[in-house]
Amino acid sequence: MARDPETIEREIEQARTALAATLDQLTVKADPKKLADAAKDGVRAKLDNPKVKFPLIGAGVLVLVLLVRKLLK
Structure with missing residues (x-):
């Protein structure tokens, strides 16, 4: 039909x-700006979590101590 x-x-x-x-x-x-802002907000939220924040701080301190030790040798 x-x-x-x-x-x-x-x-x-x-x-x-x-x-x-x-x-x-x-x-x-x-929109790339919105996607970037959303990603940035997600990372900030994740880093504000104490279960993530404190181990990262500890790892940073460890790396810093190892670098200082290597430089002083």
Whole structure:
């Protein structure tokens, strides 16, 4: 059964509108500045956790002590 051209045109226009809306959403979600800010916030939140923060501080102190010992030899 053949469809009339007006119905086909209307469906094409609806598909274009839906595609444009999807592209707009992807553009907003894929904004590099927003992605970088989200990553930065995630890292900060992770580093604020004492279970991560204190072992990193300890590892940094250990590396510093080893470097100082090596330089003084």
